[in-house]
Amino acid sequence: MTKVWAIAWKDLRSTARNVPALAMMLVAPLVLAGLLGFAFGGGDSFDIAATKVALANEDTPPAMTAGGAAAGGAAAGAEAPPPASDAFVGILTSESLNDVLDVTKVKDAAAARARVDGGDAAVAVVVPRDFTAALYGSGDARSAVELYVNPTQQFGTAITESIVGQALLDFNGARAAAAVAAATAGPNAGSAAAQAAAAAFVQGGGAGEALTFTSRAPRTTGGESDDVPMVGLVLAGMMVFFMFFGASEVATTILTEAQDGTLPRMLTTPTSAATILSGKFMSVFLTVIAQLVVLLAAGVALFGVDWGRPVVVAVLSVATAVVATGLALMIMGVVKTPGQAGAIGSGVYVVLALLGGNFTGTVTPSSAYATVQGLTPNGPLLRAWDAAMRGGSLGEIASYLLVPLAFATVFFVVAGRRLGRRYA
Amino acid sequence: MSIVEVRGLSKRYDPPKGVLAVDDASFSIERGEIFSLLGPNGAGKSTTIAMLSCLLRPSHGDALVDSHSIIDDPQAVKSVIGVVPQEIAVYPDMTARENLVFWGRMYGLSGAELQTRVGEVLELVSLADRQKDRVDKFSGGMKRRLNVGVALLHRPSILYLDEPTVGIDPQSRRSILDGILALRDQGMTVLYTTHYMAEAQELSDRIGIIDHGRMIALGTHAELVRIVGQEARVDLTVDHMLEGMVERWKELPGVSSASVEDEHAELLVDDANAVLPRLFEEAAEGGSRITSVNVSEPNLELVFLHLTGRALRE
Numbered sequence: 001m002t003k004v005w006a007i008a009w010k011d012l013r014s015t016a017r018n019v020p021a022l023a024m025m026l027v028a029p030l031v032l033a034g035l036l037g038f039a040f041g042g043g044d045s046f047d048i049a050a051t052k053v054a055l056a057n058e059d060t061p062p063a064m065t066a067g068g069a070a071a072g073g074a075a076a077g078a079e080a081p082p083p084a085s086d087a088f089v090g091i092l093t094s095e096s097l098n099d100v101l102d103v104t105k106v107k108d109a110a111a112a113r114a115r116v117d118g119g120d121a122a123v124a125v126v127v128p129r130d131f132t133a134a135l136y137g138s139g140d141a142r143s144a145v146e147l148y149v150n151p152t153q154q155f156g157t158a159i160t161e162s163i164v165g166q167a168l169l170d171f172n173g174a175r176a177a178a179a180v181a182a183a184t185a186g187p188n189a190g191s192a193a194a195q196a197a198a199a200a201f202v203q204g205g206g207a208g209e210a211l212t213f214t215s216r217a218p219r220t221t222g223g224e225s226d227d228v229p230m231v232g233l234v235l236a237g238m239m240v241f242f243m244f245f246g247a248s249e250v251a252t253t254i255l256t257e258a259q260d261g262t263l264p265r266m267l268t269t270p271t272s273a274a275t276i277l278s279g280k281f282m283s284v285f286l287t288v289i290a291q292l293v294v295l296l297a298a299g300v301a302l303f304g305v306d307w308g309r310p311v312v313v314a315v316l317s318v319a320t321a322v323v324a325t326g327l328a329l330m331i332m333g334v335v336k337t338p339g340q341a342g343a344i345g346s347g348v349y350v351v352l353a354l355l356g357g358n359f360t361g362t363v364t365p366s367s368a369y370a371t372v373q374g375l376t377p378n379g380p381l382l383r384a385w386d387a388a389m390r391g392g393s394l395g396e397i398a399s400y401l402l403v404p405l406a407f408a409t410v411f412f413v414v415a416g417r418r419l420g421r422r423y424a
Numbered sequence: 425m426s427i428v429e430v431r432g433l434s435k436r437y438d439p440p441k442g443v444l445a446v447d448d449a450s451f452s453i454e455r456g457e458i459f460s461l462l463g464p465n466g467a468g469k470s471t472t473i474a475m476l477s478c479l480l481r482p483s484h485g486d487a488l489v490d491s492h493s494i495i496d497d498p499q500a501v502k503s504v505i506g507v508v509p510q511e512i513a514v515y516p517d518m519t520a521r522e523n524l525v526f527w528g529r530m531y532g533l534s535g536a537e538l539q540t541r542v543g544e545v546l547e548l549v550s551l552a553d554r555q556k557d558r559v560d561k562f563s564g565g566m567k568r569r570l571n572v573g574v575a576l577l578h579r580p581s582i583l584y585l586d587e588p589t590v591g592i593d594p595q596s597r598r599s600i601l602d603g604i605l606a607l608r609d610q611g612m613t614v615l616y617t618t619h620y621m622a623e624a625q626e627l628s629d630r631i632g633i634i635d636h637g638r639m640i641a642l643g644t645h646a647e648l649v650r651i652v653g654q655e656a657r658v659d660l661t662v663d664h665m666l667e668g669m670v671e672r673w674k675e676l677p678g679v680s681s682a683s684v685e686d687e688h689a690e691l692l693v694d695d696a697n698a699v700l701p702r703l704f705e706e707a708a709e710g711g712s713r714i715t716s717v718n719v720s721e722p723n724l725e726l727v728f729l730h731l732t733g734r735a736l737r738e
Contacts, residue, residue, distance in 0.1 A: 006529040014517050261513035265574075268477045268507040269530040270499050 003271050007279025008286055011250055015287055018249075025246040025291045030298050033235035050102040051156030054115035054124045055092060058108060059085030061132035084132040084171065088145075091167045092125065100159055113148045119369065122156035124148035125164060134210045135175055145213040155230075161215055168211045175210055232305040236385040237358035239295045240320060240378050244349040246291045247321075247328035248341065250284045254329075254419065255338045263423070273424045277416070284328055288321045308388030312397055316384055323377050323404045326411030327352075333418030357382050377407035427582055427613050428453035428476065432485035435471050435637075439483065445471040447637040448485070453582070453630075458604065458614040460624040462724065463634035464734075469617035470510065472634070473586045476615070477507050490581045503532070506575030508585045512567045513574075516560035520551050520570055523559060524577060531578035541577050549573035549603075565596030572603065582613040589623065601627060621724045633728060640731050649722045652730040655680060656696040660689040661716040662707060669710055676702050696721065 015021055061083040093103045104121065106112045112124035126146040134143030145164060149157040254277075257263035266276050296313065299305035307313045331345045353359060356378035357369075373379030384392075384400035428451075435446040446468040453459040461469045474480040476487055478498035486493055492500040514523045524542040528534075533541055546552040549569040559567060568588065575583055585604065589597040604627060608614055618624050624631050625645055633641040633648070641648055662669075665687055674682045678694040693699040696719040707714050728734070 002534060003529060006526060010515070010518070010526050013522075014515065017517050261509050261511040262515065264479055265507065265509055265513040265527075266530055267479055268502060268505070268509075269527070270503040270532055271530050272499070 003275050004279040004282055007266075007276060008282040011253060011280070011283030012286055012290070014253070015250055021246075021249045025242060025249065025287075026294055026298075029235065029238035029242040029295055030302065033231055033238045033299075034303070050098065050100055051123060051159050052115075052121040053092065053101050053103045053160055054112040054121040055089065055103050055105050055127075056107065056109045056112040056124065057085050057089055057105070057127045058129050059083050059127045059131040060129045061085075061136075081136070084135040085127045088127060088131070088167055088171065092163065097163065101163065109146070116148050116150055119150075122150045123160040125160065131211065135171055137210070141210055143211055145211065147213055147215040149215055157215070161213070164213050168213060171211050231303040232299065232307070232389050233386060235295070235299050235303065235305060236389070237353075237382055239292065239299075240324070240356075240381055240385070241349065241353045241358040242295075243288045243291055243320060243324040244327060244352070244378075245346075247284050247288045247324040248331065248345045248349070250287045251280070251325075251328035251332045252338050252341045252345075253283075254280050254332050255336070255341055258423075259338065267423065273420065277419055277423065281325065281329060281412075281415075285321055285325045288324045289317065292317050292321060306389060307385075308391060309393065312388045312392065312394050315394060316381075316388055316397060316401075319384075319401050319404060319408075320381050323381060323408045323411075326408040326415065327377065329415035329419070330411040333415040333422075352376055352378055355379065374403065377404045377411075380404050425455050426452040427455045428459075428487065428489050428615065430472075430476070430485070430487040433472065433475060433482050433487055434484040435468075435475060435480060436483045445637050446475070446482075449634070449637075449639045450485075451632050451639060451642055453613060453615060455613055456608070456611055457629035458608050458616060458627050460628040460631045461615070461617040461634050462619070462621065462624040462631050462728075463617075464619050467619075467634045468637040469619075469634055470586055471637075473507075473584050473615070473617055476501075477505060477584060478502055503578070504581040506578065506580035506583045508572050508575045508583065508588050510586045510588070510590060512571045514559055514567065514570055517558060519556050519558055520546065520562075521555040523570060524573065527574045528577045533578060541579075545573045545576055548576065563596075564592055565599060568592060568596055568600060569603070572600065576607075580612075582615060583607065584615045586617050587619070588616075589618070589620065621728075625724055631724070633724070633731065635728075635732050641727065645724070648724060648727050652722055652726050655692045655694055656722065657720040658691045658693055658696055658700065658703070659716075659718040659720075660691070660703065660714055662687050662689070663713045663715055665689075666707075666710040666712050669706065669712065672706050672710075673703060676706070 089105075091097075092101060093105075103125075104115070106115065109124070109126040112121070112126055115121040116124045124147070126148065128143050128145065130141070130143045131145070134141045145168065147157075147161060147164060149160075151157075254263065257266075263276070267273060296307055296317070299307065327348075328345070331348060332341060335341045335344055355372055356376035357373045358378060373382070380400040380403045384397040387397050387400065430449055430451050433446055433449045434444065436442055436444045449468075449472060451459075461472060463469050471480065475482050476489060476494060478494050478501050482495065486495050488494075489501045490504040492504065494501050515526070518526070521542060524545055525538060528538045528542055543552070546555050549572060551566060551570060551573070554562070554566065559570065562570070572585070572588065589600055592600075601623065604614055604616065614627075616624075616627060628645065630642070630644055631648060632639050641651060665684060670682050670684045670689060673679055673689070673691060676699060678699045680692045680694070682689060682691045684690075691699075691703070700717065700719070704714055
């Protein structure tokens with residue numbers, strides 16, 4: 001065991017002295033996560049595709065009474081106004097918003113939510129049955145537009161929330177204006193009544209907010225559906241992706257040492273090939289663990305990421321490191337030169353990152369892409385990190401680890417056999 | 425007493441039709457001697473060393489190293505050998521001391537024993553004052569010395585050196601050769617491979633000449649030279665040739681023939697070093713003076729040429 005640690009320590013020390021490798025392993029993921037997090041979580045001038053919105057209008061306006069319209073609304077005997085939701089839908093589907101919202105009308109709330117669950121829309125907007133009634137109604141009538149959002153598409157969600165919020169603000173403003181007009185039109189009208197109505201609108205109470213919206217995300221199987229900062233999700237993806245490269249950096253030393261003569265020299269010492277390979281396996285594992293710890297800490301320090309419960313983070317870290325280690329070692333077992341390792345390894349990691357969602361985030365479970373993600377070693381890991389950041393427990397993330405650990409087992413078996421045969 | 429016994433060792437890569445790199449080699453190495461394997465590039469020297477280092481499994485045959493079989497007990501063999509590979513197999517991003525500590529652990533050393541041996545080896549290879557410097561800042565000669573030092577950490581019974589002077593400057597080569605001779609003087613057994621005839625001639629107690637995987641000649645330098653049946657030729661120039669001097673030279677022990685033409689004489693001798701002082705004495709006694717001497721020794725180049733029909737290119 002002393003020799004295994006000696007080999008691992010030697011490699012760790014070499015990695016720590018390799019500035020370009022450190023930059024790739026530690027700085028690149030942080031910079032990329034910061035930039036992407038800023039772009040999709042907080043930027044204000046990014047060119048991005050229109051957000052897909054599923055719109056269900058369930059508004060059912062009440063019949064107008066002969067004695068008068070809803071309070072604050074139309075005068076007695078006047079023709080019933082059109083449903084207020086028509087104007088609201090008109091705003092969302094207006095040509096001027098085509099660049100930012102891609103609205104598809106669906107028949108009801110369930111259909112709208114299903115589109116979000118299926119990954120076909122980022123946001124479902126559900127106009128409630130009492131929308132018009134609340135706007136034209138009197139007193140404490142309230143109605144809330146529902147926004148059902150994909151939590152991983154925060155940029156699109158934020159845009160939709162902003163537009164919906166502004167539209168409802170306009171409606172509430174109009175309602176307040178009507179109240180003011182009604183107050184000043186009566187026989188005892190006075191400026192005091194008008195000011196009171198206006199103040200109620202401005203202060204957000206009384207007649208001011210008849211229409212609001214609520215925003216919610218689908219519940220994950222394990223988490224608490226707390227909002228996760230975009231930068232946390234991005235950093236998790238970048239962390240796993242660059243751990244592949246970190247593992248590869250150290251695992252490639254098996255091939256470079258074979259080329260440089262130090263590995264054959266080790267084999268001339270009374271040290272078995274199994275011990276040497278164990279040392280190499282250990283060094284790869286410890287390197288990616290160290291990389292992960294630094295990135296987790298940096299995520300907290302620089303971006304305020306809450307990774308989740310410590311025990312969950314610990315288990316997830318080990319699982320992620322095991323997968324990254326196994327994959328890198330298997331590639332070293334398959335290729336023969338450091339050059340091949342660099343070219344083939346990079347290709348494998350990028351393809352896996354694209355398939356697994358390192359760049360795009362996790363999607364809702366029922367989509368085809370989610371199925372592909374679930375069949376990669378990294379996709380379920382990202383889901384697990386996502387769940388962990390939402391406060392998921394160990395039991396709740398366990399199911400996500402089955403596929404990655406099965407992959408890791410295969411990776412280690414292949415690596416052990418091929419490298420063992422080569423150097424034994 | 426033999427420390428290495430090689431018995432019918434063969435290695436064929438990619439059997440059955442691959443290259444036969446070593447073909448039925450048999451030899452022994454005595455304790456305390458420097459044994460050189462001399463041959464051109466591709467002759468099978470490194471393959472032989474690799475098999476004796478347990479890096480390659482022989483296709484046929486076996487070898488005993490300090491009584492341990494390279495096939496049945498490779499770990500025991502590895503614990504008694506020190507291998508200096510042809511390339512500089514140390515870590516450039518580590519210091520000299522860090523390298524030696526690491527390699528010492530690979531040889532099973534630890535604790536105070538490890539630290540003591542690292543210190544001793546640093547002194548031995550004259551790198552004690554540079555022990556904290558990274559190896560990538562060393563000169564080629566310093567790297568070579570460290571490369572040798574690594575193999576000495578565990579006090580091996582026999583040291584294998586696989587062409588350790590390839591591609592280095594004359595000064596570093598001299599330093600390494602002197603170091604090897606010093607190790608031999610301390611009782612170390614050395615197996616040395618080279619394609620430099622002069623190195624083999626200077627260092628070796630015995631030499632095995634290998635070509636195309638076959639051991640084609642084996643013996644001391646004198647024994648090998650005798651294969652070609654030539655004696656050393658001594659060409660002399662004197663200031664004036666005395667009457668009867670050539671006849672007196674002919675009668676000296678070790679001189680088989682002598683001829684004279686004007687002031688020049690040509691003699692065939694067994695051992696020029698032994699005969700030359702007597703030639704000077706005879707000339708001086710007759711009142712003559714030798715003004716120039718040229719000795720042409722029969723050498724391994726000639727032996728290789730004689731045995732293979734090809735030159736052993738340096």
